[in-house]
Amino acid sequence: MHPLAADSTHPTALPGPFAHSVVPIVLGYVIAHYATMFLLEGQHTLILLSDPLSRGWNVFRTAHREVNTGITAHVTVIATVQMAAVVGGHLLGVMSAYDRCQAVSPAWSAERPAATAAGDGLLHRWRSSAPVR
Secondary structure: OOHHHOOOOOHHHOHHHHHHHHHHHHHHHHHHHHHHHHHHHHHHHHHHHOOOOOOOOOOOOOOOOOOOOHHHHOHHHHHHHHHHHHHHHHHHHHHHHHHHHHHHOHHHHHHOOHHHHHHHHHHHHHHHOOOOO
16 A cells, blocks of 8 residues: 555545645646736726726726736746746645645655655755755
């Protein structure tokens, strides 16, 4: 029996405790794919909120504004934000899964390879903000 599945009798019982680690990955992909759309369509929504029934109102004094598309000229910034969102989401997902793995199975700590133990030390130093020597 796998050390992580020591307390479970069915193979489908194990993914449940790790489901939360997918959330940061999903958020990273949502930010990467939709951040630019939110910036542009959000402006359009604020403009339309001033006159929701097309009666010539200007409730929030935004009806006569135009959508600023200047963000689309900064392709490098957009690409950097997208990449950082995806990579950051994956890093947070792996870290949360790693924490849950240690909590779910203390026996796993004794059987892990040396490379994982070294990674655990680096992760602990990073979280405690201790300088790496």
